[in-house]
Amino acid sequence: MLTKEQIQFLQKLGLDYDYSKINEFSDEWAEIEERVGDELMYEGLDDDYAPNEIGKMCYSILDAIP
Numbered sequence: 001m002l003t004k005e006q007i008q009f010l011q012k013l014g015l016d017y018d019y020s021k022i023n024e025f026s027d028e029w030a031e032i033e034e035r036v037g038d039e040l041m042y043e044g045l046d047d048d049y050a051p052n053e054i055g056k057m058c059y060s061i062l063d064a065i066p
Contacts, residue, residue: 002064009057013039024066036061 002010007019013035017028036058044055051059 001066002061006057006061006064010036010061029065033062033065 001022002019010017010019010032015028015032015035017032022028040051040055040058040062044051044058046052
């Protein structure tokens, strides 16, 4: 589901789950979606609201959420 880079990014956000045990029905996805969405809004967009590198990573994670 998630790439190694995406998992490392999530861990930097303080989301230290065992990602090998999270399935599509796990409750952790709600917290992941909220934290990644916040990171996207606060750090992931430039002045023109285009995604920067953080934003691109956030979008890729949000797209991977079941």
